[in-house]
Amino acid sequence: MKNNWVASSPLTINWAITNKCNFGCRHCYSRTDTAEELDLEALCDLIKKASDAKVFSINFGGGEPLLRKDIYDIAKFASGLGLIVSMNSNGFLIDKETALKLKSSGFSKVGISIDSPFPDIHDEFRGMKGSHKRAVAALAHLKEAGIETSISSVICKINFNDIDRLIEQAVSLGAGSINFHNFKCSGLGFTNKDELDLTPDEWKKFYIYANEQKNMIKNIHISLEDPIIASLGQKDTSSLVKGSVCGKLSLNIKSNGDITPCGFIPIVIGNLCNDELLDIWNNSPVLNKMRNKVPKGKCMKCDHYSDCLGGCTARALALTGDINNPDPHCWENES
C-alpha cells in the first residue's frame, strides 16, 4: 500500500452522542465540552449521511452513551442501514436487561473501560465508587447476551506496571480484546498530565513489554494503537496507513454534529448538520495538513519518521501547538 493512501471516505466514525456522564474520570477529554445534543430525528439524519458516504462502522461514545434514553433507537436505525455499530461505555448501567436490549438493537461490540485490576484504584481514577465491580458485571451480561466485548485501559501512572494483571483480568472476564490506549493530553487529561502521563522512557519500556505480551499471549487480542511504536519495529498490522489514523481512516463527530479529526483534536472542521461529509473529508485544509505532515525538530533526522510520521498528531498539537512537531511521548533521540 502506498504511504500516502487515504480512504475515499471515513471507514469509522467515532460519535460522541452525548456529553453527559455519570462518572468523573481524571483524564476525561470531554468533561469540559458544552456542545448541545441533537435529538433523535436530527441524529438519524446525520447517521444516514454517514451511511450514504459508505462509512463502514460507527462507534458511539461520549460522555456515557447509555445516558441517552434513545440509544436503542439510534442503534437500531444505524444497524438497519447496514452499519456496524459499537459503543464505548463505563459499564455502570449495563445489567442483564440492558445487555439484551443492546443486542437486539444491533450492537455488535461494546467496549468497557477498566483501567486497573485493582477495584479501589479503578474507582478512584474513574471518580465512581463501585465502578470496577459494575464494569466486571457488565462484561458478563454482555457476553451472556452474545455481544462481543473488549476492555479499554488508558495507560498512565496508575497502571503502567500492572499490564500482566490487566491482561489476566481481561482473559478471565472473557473479553475478546484488551485495548491499551495511550494517554492523551486533552481536556482533563491536559490538566492532570503532570500527575498521570508517563515519561518518554516509561512509554518505551511499557511498549516493549506490552508488545512482548502481545506476541506471547494468544487467547486474547492485545491492541496497542500508537504510531510511535513504529520506532520499535512494531506496527498494528490491521492498520492501513502510517502515522495517526485520524483523518485518514476515521473522523470524530461531537454531540451537536460538529466534525473534528479525532476526539482529542478540538478543531472543528465542519458540522454534519450543514456540511456534506465527503466535502469535508476531501477538502478540509486541516485534514489535508494532517495527511501531509512535515517533519520538525528531532523528526527531521530520525530514521523512523517514514513509518511513524511524527507519532500522535493530537498529542503534538495539545502539547506543542503544532501538529508537525514530534510526538512528546517519543523516546527517540531524547538527550
Added chain:
Amino acid sequence: MPKYFRNAEAMWREEDLSKEEAMKGLETGEDVSEIGTSIILFQGKMHAINILGTEIWKLCEGRTSEDIVFELSKYFEVELPVLEADVNAFLQNMKELGLVYEE
C-alpha cells in the same frame, strides 16, 4: 472444480479515487499493484486489495478459478499462465483469511 464465493459477513467498498489512479496507471504501463482500490472489513480487521484483487473479489460469485481467469483475460493484458498464478494465489490468500469460501 470448486466455485468461489465472497463471505457475506465481509463488508467491502471500492475506493473510487484510488481506482481512478490505478486505471490511469494501467493505461501508462505503471506498476499499480501497491494502490489499494478496495477495502474489506472482516472480523475487525481491514484489508486493502489492489485493482486485480478487486476484480477477482468481485467475480467471486460462484465462479471457478478458470472462469475468473477467463473473465479477467478480457480486460487485463497479461500472459495467461501469469494471470492464472496471480488468481490462484489471491484466492488461496482470501480463503486463508476467511474472506472467500469454496463450494
